[in-house]
Amino acid sequence: MKETYDAALQLLDRQIIASDTRMVGKVDDVTIERQSDGTWRVTELLVGPGALGPRTGGLIGFYMKAVWERLSGSTTGEPDRIRIEDVDHIDNAVHLKIPRSDVDVEGFEVWMREHVITRIPGAK
Amino acid sequence: MKKIFALTLGVLTAIGGFVDIGDLVTSAQVGARFGLSLAWVTVVGILGIMVFAEMSGRVAAASGRSTFDLVRERLGPRLGLANLTASMGVTGLTFIAEIGGIALALELATSVQRFLWIPIVAALVWLVLWRVKFSIIENAFGLLGLGLIAFAVAFWQMGPDWGHLAEQAATFAKPGDEDWSTYAYYGVALFGAAMTPYEVFFFSSGGVEEGWSERDIPVMRANVFIGFPLGGLLSLGIAGAAALTLGPLGVDVSSLSQVGLPVATELGKIGLAVALVGFFGATFGAACETGLSVGYSISQYFGWQWGKYVTPTQASRFHAMMLLSAVLAAVVLLTTIDPIMVTEFSVVFSAVALPLTYLPILIVANDEDYMGKHTNGVLANFFGSVYMVIVVVASVAALPLMVWTKMGQ
Numbered sequence: 001m002k003e004t005y006d007a008a009l010q011l012l013d014r015q016i017i018a019s020d021t022r023m024v025g026k027v028d029d030v031t032i033e034r035q036s037d038g039t040w041r042v043t044e045l046l047v048g049p050g051a052l053g054p055r056t057g058g059l060i061g062f063y064m065k066a067v068w069e070r071l072s073g074s075t076t077g078e079p080d081r082i083r084i085e086d087v088d089h090i091d092n093a094v095h096l097k098i099p100r101s102d103v104d105v106e107g108f109e110v111w112m113r114e115h116v117i118t119r120i121p122g123a124k
Numbered sequence: 125m126k127k128i129f130a131l132t133l134g135v136l137t138a139i140g141g142f143v144d145i146g147d148l149v150t151s152a153q154v155g156a157r158f159g160l161s162l163a164w165v166t167v168v169g170i171l172g173i174m175v176f177a178e179m180s181g182r183v184a185a186a187s188g189r190s191t192f193d194l195v196r197e198r199l200g201p202r203l204g205l206a207n208l209t210a211s212m213g214v215t216g217l218t219f220i221a222e223i224g225g226i227a228l229a230l231e232l233a234t235s236v237q238r239f240l241w242i243p244i245v246a247a248l249v250w251l252v253l254w255r256v257k258f259s260i261i262e263n264a265f266g267l268l269g270l271g272l273i274a275f276a277v278a279f280w281q282m283g284p285d286w287g288h289l290a291e292q293a294a295t296f297a298k299p300g301d302e303d304w305s306t307y308a309y310y311g312v313a314l315f316g317a318a319m320t321p322y323e324v325f326f327f328s329s330g331g332v333e334e335g336w337s338e339r340d341i342p343v344m345r346a347n348v349f350i351g352f353p354l355g356g357l358l359s360l361g362i363a364g365a366a367a368l369t370l371g372p373l374g375v376d377v378s379s380l381s382q383v384g385l386p387v388a389t390e391l392g393k394i395g396l397a398v399a400l401v402g403f404f405g406a407t408f409g410a411a412c413e414t415g416l417s418v419g420y421s422i423s424q425y426f427g428w429q430w431g432k433y434v435t436p437t438q439a440s441r442f443h444a445m446m447l448l449s450a451v452l453a454a455v456v457l458l459t460t461i462d463p464i465m466v467t468e469f470s471v472v473f474s475a476v477a478l479p480l481t482y483l484p485i486l487i488v489a490n491d492e493d494y495m496g497k498h499t500n501g502v503l504a505n506f507f508g509s510v511y512m513v514i515v516v517v518a519s520v521a522a523l524p525l526m527v528w529t530k531m532g533q
Binding site: 010013014015016022023024025027028047052054056057060085092100108109110112113115116118120122123124 | 167187188189193200201202204205254255327426427428429430434436437438440441444445447471493494
């Protein structure tokens with residue numbers, strides 16, 4: 001591990017890749033927590049419009065989050081997240097230890113798959 | 125032997141795939157009105173697309189990341205979103221133009237009205253995106269596109285006065301009855317057509333689709349450095365043929381039959397048939413490329429799984445976006461909008477969006493974290509920087525020129 005790490009440059013907006021090499025999203029935001037020794041630590045990666053909206057800001061960001069909340073049926077408004085413990089390593093992408101099916105951040109993908117894509121012949 | 129075959133195939137594909145509806149229409153228009161006096165812009169544009177295609181291909185091979193993936197990483201979510209919107213607008217417009225172009229070509233060949241063809245063509249394009257393997261999409265249509273050589277052959281057969289043409293091209297000799305403003309407007313349009321942003325989105329995403337690694341860099345370079353200039357020659361052939369046949373008649377190219385006229389008069393029916401096959405291959409291939417690019421860019425911005433290398437069920441959102449764009453393109457074209465006009469708009473807006481596409485590539489190609497030992501050398505950075513200046517000038521000038529000249533009238 002590097003000694004210092006610029007999370008804004010080297011972590012935010014990076015592609016997240018599951019252990020089965022499938023893509024699962026971007027690091028749209030992170031949560032950081034203060035440790036007892038006074039240092040900061042990234043504890044979760046936040047994924048999806050629920051996190052990207054507030055970071056984008058403005059009217060567009062507001063609607064991005066609002067539409068996501070309505071469509072995902074989220075009652076808390078809390079964005080989807082991946083625990084930092086599930087991260088294997090970070091290079092030009094964030095690689096997870098777990099396969100895509102174990103990451104629960106793809107509501108829109110699942111909906112699209114079930115309602116549209118699998119109904120078209122030849123989707124396999 | 126297999127290597128030589130792959131190399132030849134790649135180069136041929138690059139040649140045939142270089143020209144799309146934007147190049148075709150703009151080249152013919154410019155040839156008819158300005159002769160070869162704007163040929164230098166095509167040359168500058170080809171060199172530019174070579175510089176940035178090589179760079180984005182190298183990024184894809186060295187890091188496994190394609191262009192739009194990096195746009196957001198380097199520009200942040202806000203500017204990235206603005207960029208996504210702009211490039212989607214341009215790529216979507218180009219997608220519509222290609223589908224409209226195919227429908228026009230089919231109307232020309234069958235005398236069945238284009239509105240009947242539009243839904244069929246859009247459905248066919250979608251079907252190819254849905255079912256056909258990436259390598260086949262890339263190669264088959266590129267090879268068919270080689271039929272456009274008919275234009276170059278027709279140009280040769282006309283036995284032009286080479287000395288006169290060379291002088292025209294070398295002295296930027298604007299015809300007397302044209303204004304400098306229209307000259308500049310068509311220059312920008314030609315430049316936008318040669319450097320359309322979707323080309324690098326597609327090229328770099330294709331690299332990821334085919335799993336390029338560092339070992340593939342030489343082959344990628346051969347495709348770019350041999351295939352692109354030869355493809356550009358096709359553009360010049362179209363312009364030259366138009367200059368010799370349409371120019372003296374004072375025809376202002378506004379329909380597809382006029383684009384094909386030089387081949388028809390010089391080479392007859394067979395020549396025209398070959399040119400039509402080339403036209404169909406080039407535009408159908410470009411329709412697939414732009415359709416894919418729409419899916420690639422949106423998916424890469426949001427981090428969704430994308431690509432033809434996985435089944436549609438694994439990349440549902442990616443395929444949903446492409447399906448949506450095919451439907452949308454058909455709907456837009458059925459409003460009876462003129463596809464040639466859509467093409468003219470698409471090349472000008474391409475020019476506007478150029479800096480947004482090429483700046484992130486230049487930045488990332490200099491980032492050792494991504495590139496390792498394949499970081500930009502002095503030459504790539506020199507040309508990259510020079511082209512950033514040119515691209516910004518073209519981008520700033522495009523809209524004012526369009527308004528000022530009333531789209532070149």
